[in-house]
Amino acid sequence: MKNLTGFLKKTLLLLSSFSLLLFTQCEVQAADSDVSASVDLSYIFDLEDLEIQFDFTVTNNSDYPSVLNYYTLNLPFTNITRSTFIIDGTAIQSNIYDKEYGSDIILDLNSEVVKSDRPVKFSGTVLVDDFISQANQSTRKIILPTEISTNIATKSIEISYNADFGAPQYLSVNYSKLQKIQDYYNITVNNIGSSKQMTLIFGENVAYDFAIEKTVANNDSNSYRVFDIALPKHHHNQLITLENVEPLPDTTYRDADSNIFLSYNIPPNKALDVKITGTVAFNYNWNGDEIGNIELALRSDLIENSKYWEIAQESELSRFELFAEKRGLDLSKTVDSADTKQFQKIAYDYVIDRLSIKQITTDNEGFTSVHGGADAALERKSEAKPEDYSDLLIALLRRYNIPARMSIGYVVPGEFSNEGFFHYWVETWQPDSGWVILDPALDDLLTKSNYFAKQSYEHITILSRGTSSLKPKLPVTAIHEYSFTPSEDIFERNPDFSAQFNFDDISISDSIATGYLTIKNTGSTIIKDFEITESPGLNLFYFNNILLVPGQELDIPINYELPEISPRQRSMNNSIDLEGVIAVHNLTRQRVDRDYTASIQFINYWWWNLLLKLISILLFISVIGVLFTIFRRYVKFMSMRRHKSRSRSVLVLLMTVLAISFSVLPVSAQANTTDQVDTPDGVEQTQEPLQEQAFENAEIEVELGTQSVWNKSIPVNVSFTPHITSENTEISWDVPAGIELIEEHPRYISTVKDQPYSVRAVVNPIKGGDYRLVVNITSWTQTNYTTSKSIEFTLGEDLIANPPTDGYSLMIMVKYGVLGLGGLLVLGGIGFGGKFLLEWLKKYFSPPEI
DSSP states (O other): OHHHHHHHHHHHHHHHHHHHHHOTTOSEEESOTTEEEEEEEEEEEOSSOEEEEEEEEEEEOSSSOEEEEEEEEEESOOOEEEEEEEETTEEEEEEEEEETTEEEEEEEEEEEEEBTTBOEEEEEEEEETTHHHHHOTTSOEEEEESOSSTTEEEEEEEEEEEGGGOSOSEESSEEEEEEEETTEEEEEEEEOTTOSEEEEEOSSOEEEEEEEEEEEEEOOSSSOEEEEEEOOOOBTTEEEEEEEEESOOSEEEEOTTOOEEEEEEEOTTEEEEEEEEEEEEEOTTOOTTHHHHHHHHTOGGGSOOOSSSOOOOHHHHHHHHHHHHHTTOOTTSOOOGGGHHHHHHHHHHHHHHHOOOOOOOSSSGGGTSOOOHHHHHHHTGGGOOHHHHHHHHHHHHHHTTOOEEEEEEEEOSSSSOSSOEEEEEEEEEETTTEEEEEOHHHHHHSTTOOOBSOOOSSEEEEEEESSOSSOOOOOOSSGGGEEEEEOOSOOOOOOOEEEEEEEOOOOTTOSEEEEEEEEEEOSSSOEEEEEEESOTTEEEOOOTTBOBOTTOEEEEEEEEEOOOOOHHHHHHHOEEEEEEEEEEEETTOOEEEEEEEEEEEOOOOHHHHHHHHHHHHHHHHHHHHHHHHHHHHHHHHHTOGGGHHHHHHHHHHHHHHHHHHHTTOOOOOOOOOEEEBOOOTTOOOOOSOOOOOOOSSEEEEEEEOOOOTTTOOEEEEEEEEESSOEEEEEEEEEOOTTEEEEEOSOSEEEEOTTOOEEEEEEEEEOSOEEEEEEEEEEEOSSSOEEEEEEEEEEEOTTSOBSSOOTTHHHHHHHHHHHHHHHHHHHHHHHHHHHHHHHHHHHHHHSOOOO
């Protein structure tokens, strides 16, 4: 019997060894499939190395003993310098093998027998040398495995690390306890889920790399179509940079809620593959946009109710007031700033109490469902969706004049799900904290979580709805079009640009030089607000809402008021040198200044000089002839022959003076220069022209009519051709201070695609200065599109346009002609009336004839 038992053991050992040779990639190899294993993990790391501690438990779920031969541990680390494992006080032999994904550690368990009533326990330690340099040079992101082998379940994870890292800004799995003990932080993870790894991010910024990949197609065979792609929103504590935008958009703009859109004008029967990459970073310590937040929070449209953000049921409002009263807040009084946070928490809890959610889908199903609003949310309260929670909460907050808006965005993988998903939540204003996140839907689903005013590093806002409860909509058709992954790089906002001047041809009589300043974004952030300082007489004209993504260019019209110098001085100097500072800002209000120099050259044309000389000679001969004739007649008339020689001397002297004067007549000039702005080293200046800007929903032409010579008003004629049909097309104006605009057209009209329209307005000047008047054509459809067109003009101190509008000179002549004719008529009338009056008086006072 003993021989038979020994034979079976040898056979089993031989088969196990053979299996090891065949299946070196298997994580766990045991003699029986009823064997299960679990492990408790401990990760301990400092500023250099990582120590992993294992506590294994192997159990047998059958009534028959099993033999353990080898365990294979898969670790995503290299540089493993120490591997120590112990079972029942005896060291276990371990072999380390380098793999493409890291290292395999094979443990020889020496045929350990595991029974149903006797689990096998063993422990070990692995040291990973120079771990931080492998994880990330910036020590901002650390990835640790939650699964070390496929067939080994992880029961718990303890993380202990050097306190110099600080508390984690982000941990991709839920943890139950975080505490600091002396020089180390300890984290206990209690909800691992199905994720095979967990990510910790340290530092002030938590960043995600994002990619947008979308194909936009125009199936219309007759006309262009405009497609807008939304970027992640750049606002308060969420900052974006852009790495690549391909292809560059036709226009980049922000709407009334500060959402950023890249707009592409697609030709008929064409498709475009758009790929955008960049970084989204959270920074809850940044207050650069505080003023903008306050201004935004005070906007009246953020507290207005609408069809979908209004509760029509008085019984529901009474129920809410009773709910608030039980929480210690009397809503019969005005909710002041001191009660704001308390009220927001009560409204938040009330929404969670009233609605129930079954699940949150991780696809885009929620973005194709019918939007019902706050009242509809209450009707389907047992099967509510995240959008319903947001609608009801916004309706409650706005009813009591607390600013609130809806956020549409993406929740990255974390404690809720191993997959990211699109989602709705609410942002509301707190006087001491600014805009904060409220996510009652996710809070209702995760009972142990709290998403009230949480500094969330998982919610990435793509769009905000504040001015409308229906728009904008997130233009997604598939979940993969937007992707977000933890970033390994330090988040840096690098605004930069290059610029070059291009002046148009000018003549010797011009008082203003016109041209373009071409700005190109060469940094990694979106730039806006272009200005020239320390340059008297040089003016820029552009739209305030124009944005430039990295790589995008813009031609900005400029003019320069030429100094008052004589034509002779212009001819002698040959050029005018300009210098000053060009400044741009990015969306975080960082400013970049660049010194620039430019030059306007005056070029002398040989044919013009020759023509002037010929004219001078002809004038000289004519004047000499006239003077000679005058002097001859004078001498003859005076009969003073003795003074004849003196007269001739005077004549010769005058002829000499005239010859010198006419020989220095001015020459014409032109300027066609390309001058560059001083830019950082390594930034090349481009000579390529700006890509033609495509129109959005309409083609617009704006021109000034002839200024009135009587009241100095200027008509403005607008003609536009819409590319889309809209029953409500709004025509609005951006009017600067200093002028008054009288609209001679309705504000809303119905437009038909490709049908031209014309409207008119009148500008009444108030004071002199440089002005830019903007007309906006907005097509209110399922998605509102706006196209703007501006026109620039200058008014002198006398309120006359400079340069004068077409036909103004003629109208001046007509005016004086009319005034002259009127004066003659008045004088004639006075003369005729006076003559008639004198005759009447003479006749009246004459004595009667006898």
